[in-house]
Amino acid sequence: MELSAKDFQSPEEVRWCPGCGDYSVLKQFTEVLASTGADPNRTVVVSGIGCSSRLPYYVDTYGIHSLHGRAPAVATGIKLANPNLDVWIITGDGDALSIGGNHLIHALRRNLNVPILLFNNEIYGLTKGQYSPTSRAGQVTKSTPRGSVDQPLNPLTLALGAGATWVGRSMDRNPAHLRAQLAASQAHQGSALLEIYQNCNVFHDGAFEAWTEKSSQAAHAIFLEPGRPISWGGAEPTHALAWNGGRPEVRVLGADFGLADAWVHDPADRIKAFALAELEGVLRPFGVLYSADRPIFSLPSGTRSLNDVLHSGRTWTVE
Amino acid sequence: MERSVVVLLAGDSGDGIQLLGGQMVRAAAQSGRDVRTLSDFPAEIRAPQGTVSGVSGFQFRMASEAIHDPGSQADCLVAFNAAAFTKYADRLKPGGLLIAAQEGFDARSLALAKLPATADPLAEARQRFRVLDVPVKDLTLRARSASPAGQRDKLRSRNMLVLGILVWMYGMPADAVEVELEHLFRGDDANVAVFRAGLHFGETLEVQDYLVSVDSQEVPRGTYRTVNGSQAMALGLAAAAHQLGRPLLYSSYPITPASEILHELAKLQPEHVTVLQAEDEIAAVTSALGASFAGGLGVTASSGPGLSLKAEGLGLAVMTELPLVLIDVQRGGPSTGLPTKTEQSDLAQALHGRHGEAPLPVLAARTAADAFDTVLLAAKMAVECMTPVIVLSDAYVAGSAQPWRIPSVDELPTITPPRGEASDAPYGRDEQGVRPWVAPGTPGGAHRIGGLEGEAGSGRISYEAANHQSMVRARAAKVDAAVRLYGPLEVVQRCPNADTLVLAWGSTYGAVRGDVERRVAEGQKLDYVHLRHLHPLHPDLKAAAEGYRRIVVIEMNEGQLAHHLQGCWARPVESVCKTTGQPFTEDELASLWN
Numbered sequence: 001m002e003l004s005a006k007d008f009q010s011p012e013e014v015r016w017c018p019g020c021g022d023y024s025v026l027k028q029f030t031e032v033l034a035s036t037g038a039d040p041n042r043t044v045v046v047s048g049i050g051c052s053s054r055l056p057y058y059v060d061t062y063g064i065h066s067l068h069g070r071a072p073a074v075a076t077g078i079k080l081a082n083p084n085l086d087v088w089i090i091t092g093d094g095d096a097l098s099i100g101g102n103h104l105i106h107a108l109r110r111n112l113n114v115p116i117l118l119f120n121n122e123i124y125g126l127t128k129g130q131y132s133p134t135s136r137a138g139q140v141t142k143s144t145p146r147g148s149v150d151q152p153l154n155p156l157t158l159a160l161g162a163g164a165t166w167v168g169r170s171m172d173r174n175p176a177h178l179r180a181q182l183a184a185s186q187a188h189q190g191s192a193l194l195e196i197y198q199n200c201n202v203f204h205d206g207a208f209e210a211w212t213e214k215s216s217q218a219a220h221a222i223f224l225e226p227g228r229p230i231s232w233g234g235a236e237p238t239h240a241l242a243w244n245g246g247r248p249e250v251r252v253l254g255a256d257f258g259l260a261d262a263w264v265h266d267p268a269d270r271i272k273a274f275a276l277a278e279l280e281g282v283l284r285p286f287g288v289l290y291s292a293d294r295p296i297f298s299l300p301s302g303t304r305s306l307n308d309v310l311h312s313g314r315t316w317t318v319e
Numbered sequence: 320m321e322r323s324v325v326v327l328l329a330g331d332s333g334d335g336i337q338l339l340g341g342q343m344v345r346a347a348a349q350s351g352r353d354v355r356t357l358s359d360f361p362a363e364i365r366a367p368q369g370t371v372s373g374v375s376g377f378q379f380r381m382a383s384e385a386i387h388d389p390g391s392q393a394d395c396l397v398a399f400n401a402a403a404f405t406k407y408a409d410r411l412k413p414g415g416l417l418i419a420a421q422e423g424f425d426a427r428s429l430a431l432a433k434l435p436a437t438a439d440p441l442a443e444a445r446q447r448f449r450v451l452d453v454p455v456k457d458l459t460l461r462a463r464s465a466s467p468a469g470q471r472d473k474l475r476s477r478n479m480l481v482l483g484i485l486v487w488m489y490g491m492p493a494d495a496v497e498v499e500l501e502h503l504f505r506g507d508d509a510n511v512a513v514f515r516a517g518l519h520f521g522e523t524l525e526v527q528d529y530l531v532s533v534d535s536q537e538v539p540r541g542t543y544r545t546v547n548g549s550q551a552m553a554l555g556l557a558a559a560a561h562q563l564g565r566p567l568l569y570s571s572y573p574i575t576p577a578s579e580i581l582h583e584l585a586k587l588q589p590e591h592v593t594v595l596q597a598e599d600e601i602a603a604v605t606s607a608l609g610a611s612f613a614g615g616l617g618v619t620a621s622s623g624p625g626l627s628l629k630a631e632g633l634g635l636a637v638m639t640e641l642p643l644v645l646i647d648v649q650r651g652g653p654s655t656g657l658p659t660k661t662e663q664s665d666l667a668q669a670l671h672g673r674h675g676e677a678p679l680p681v682l683a684a685r686t687a688a689d690a691f692d693t694v695l696l697a698a699k700m701a702v703e704c705m706t707p708v709i710v711l712s713d714a715y716v717a718g719s720a721q722p723w724r725i726p727s728v729d730e731l732p733t734i735t736p737p738r739g740e741a742s743d744a745p746y747g748r749d750e751q752g753v754r755p756w757v758a759p760g761t762p763g764g765a766h767r768i769g770g771l772e773g774e775a776g777s778g779r780i781s782y783e784a785a786n787h788q789s790m791v792r793a794r795a796a797k798v799d800a801a802v803r804l805y806g807p808l809e810v811v812q813r814c815p816n817a818d819t820l821v822l823a824w825g826s827t828y829g830a831v832r833g834d835v836e837r838r839v840a841e842g843q844k845l846d847y848v849h850l851r852h853l854h855p856l857h858p859d860l861k862a863a864a865e866g867y868r869r870i871v872v873i874e875m876n877e878g879q880l881a882h883h884l885q886g887c888w889a890r891p892v893e894s895v896c897k898t899t900g901q902p903f904t905e906d907e908l909a910s911l912w913n
Binding site: 011074078103300302 | 769
């Protein structure tokens with residue numbers, strides 16, 4: 001029997017603030033579970049702590065809402081005990097990049113076969129408005145009334161540096177794009193880090209408007225397509241990237257530079273993936289930046305019989 | 320004929336002291352003597368050579384009867400250098416035998432040991448002890464003269480020369496030792512040649528004064544091996560995985576002295592067991608818990624600071640009511656403290672060191688052999704009661720070796736998981752208060768658990784006042800009900816009309832037992848109970864304790880069990896304790912209380 005998105009909604013009352021971007025992510029997530037034919041009996045959603053980490057309670061599969069930052073470690077234990085389970089990690093910018101930074105990088109370097117959905121809202125929401133590791137320099141929050149002095153962390157370059165085999169970005173306000181990336185992250189064999197721009201309308205409203213609003217999106221958001229020129233500007237692209245001497249260069253499309261001259265996106269190229277991830281200004285890439293094959297993390301259990309183990313080493317017999 | 324002999328081996332940590340000791344223990348055990356050991360390592364891997372801080376010690380006691388501790392004062396001290404002698408001279412009985420490696424007492428060695436150039440420690444030693452000074456270096460080089468190896472390599476066999484001398488002195492079966500050495504060194508007979516040179520040195524010396532024979536004892540039939548506490552823990556976990564018949568994830572982060580369990584399990588590769596070296600202590604406990612959520616048994620281990628780091632994970636294990644075994648191999652603390660020395664000072668943290676109302680069973684292993692049974696009981700309790708369990712070991716139990724009769728698989732206790740059908744409410748309870756274990760993969764069983772308080776039965780998030788109160792009490796009652804898995808209260812020593820109860824726990828067992836037996840022989844009216852179950856206490860203990868005028872609690876901390884019992888029982892107890900990083904000895908206890 002085919003399941004619908006509704007079948008993946010748990011009876012739990014959803015308790016995010018009205019207008020929160022998490023509602024959209026939850027909706028797309030259950031849609032993707034349904035459309036990809038996920039088996040609720042074998043699906044496990046693992047989270048840490050934070051607004052995003054409440055998500056497992058709202059999905060009618062197996063789920064565990066664990067400790068702040070520790071979801072990758074919990075998921076590692078689940079996959080080792082039963083590699084046949086489809087495990088998802090749900091985390092946020094504070095959970096994954098601050099208190100749980102260590103677990104995240106080790107899950108990525110091991111290539112744990114799990115999609116990691118990182119809801120980035122550049123703020124601590126559940127604790128009511130302190131700055132997060134992705135908050136921008138100068139951002140005024142409850143804990144930084146004179147503006148944050150910290151350099152923000154880039155989740156995508158961090159993931160690439162840690163050895164992630166799949167790195168992507170999407171946004172709460174573009175359901176179709178988000179569904180496609182969720183499905184791609186799940187289809188990937190290995191660790192897939194998907195950063196999701198998610199609006200916190202209470203503590204950091206509009207943080208991502210430049211890339212999510214119809215009026216400004218065309219000028220700022222680059223939607224990557226494998227094998228296609230990297231371009232943006234609307235249905236008829238106005239700009240494209242050139243790969244010039246090992247660095248990206250913004251070019252205006254016209255007579256002297258056409259789409260045929262543009263940099264063609266190749267998700268297997270790690271150097272270029274770094275270059276895309278480092279676009280931290282008004283231009284930002286969305287879609288799959290990087291995807292590569294590497295053996296997934298697995299540890300076989302032992303095979304020696306107990307009797308053999310007990311008698312290992314030197315023994316002697318008393319008659 | 321001596322009934323019991325204590326030998327203390329001491330030298331640089333690179334001298335092969337532990338290997339030498341291990342061979343002596345095996346030879347003694349194999350020839351039917353009972354043996355107990357005590358290791359004393361420096362914390363540094365290679366502390367400066369020849370210095371007192373770099374001295375590594377290994378003490379063993381062998382006896383013609385059952386013994387329970389490695390003894391205190393040594394009958395024989397083997398000193399590979401002046402620093403070793405300086406460090407341990409006071410541990411040798413007056414009139415005892417000092418075997419000294421001559422070359423370790425030259426001018427350079429004296430300087431390294433910070434002795435004045437004019438000192439003559441061996442001459443001074445002759446005033447107090449019998450001294451056998453042996454040209455260990457020369458004899459070793461001569462025995463290996465045919466070998467093309469360099470002098471430095473050849474001298475690595477010095478410990479084998481001493482092994483030969485000791486085997487001769489104590490009348491042990493040289494043939495069996497040779498077989499072991501051939502096995503150990505896989506056909507490299509250079510070490511065997513040096514061992515034989517040691518034997519011949521003993522024989523040709525013909526100083527019969529040195530000959531000491533220790534009788535063999537009657538031991539039960541069976542197959543034996545030597546185990547230390549770490550090995551026994553690893554074997555116990557292998558047995559637990561077998562008895563459970565499900566995956567067991569052993570996840571830990573390297574820390575002294577717990578790491579040896581990690582090494583053992585990684586080497587043994589028992590069926591159902593997966594070994595993960597986690598990225599940190601927190602990942603170790605949380606990945607173990609993940610394995611338990613997935614229907615396996617998560618096990619983690621640590622020492623000192625690692626226990627503190629795992630405290631948050633234990634809270635989640637209590638809240639989610641998943642099985643988990645945490646082994647704490649205690650060491651001197653707080654902080655890095657004395658990482659290679661022993662202490663029982665994590666008891667208070669094991670009992671109480673969590674946020675919120677978070678009771679869980681706490682067990683302690685008394686000896687290496689007991690570590691096998693204790694960890695197996697911990698796994699059984701964790702699974703059958705759906706709770707995290709802490710097992711307390713310590714550096715002394717972990718490193719002490721003893722002969723151990725290998726149990727047959729069919730005499731091991733069963734481990735029966737609770738029900739786990741899709742129809743079971745995730746937080747419904749059986750008559751023992753245990754919730755079901757519905758693992759992911761069970762068709763129709765989808766449910767969510769987590770750190771938020773759950774509603775009784777469904778487990779759905781609940782902030783209801785009455786529900787929280789009842790869940791707090793239900794979790795505690797479930798732990799209290801774990802006593803159904805305890806055997807009868809064991810009284811180690813019982814006297815008619817005893818008015819004093821001696822209580823101890825963990826690795827103090829051997830010394831306290833010896834102390835109590837001596838006192839009883841002298842006419843004191845004592846009973847002695849050694850606690851394996853620190854929480855919940857044995858259900859018969861309180862009533863039993865009420866019959867005594869005095870209760871004396873002996874432990875290697877500043878009175879943590881004593882304080883706990885006073886709180887539980889609202890009556891005074893006497894505390895006998897120390898925190899020196901060294902285990903109690905029987906002689907020491909004799910002077911510590913009356």
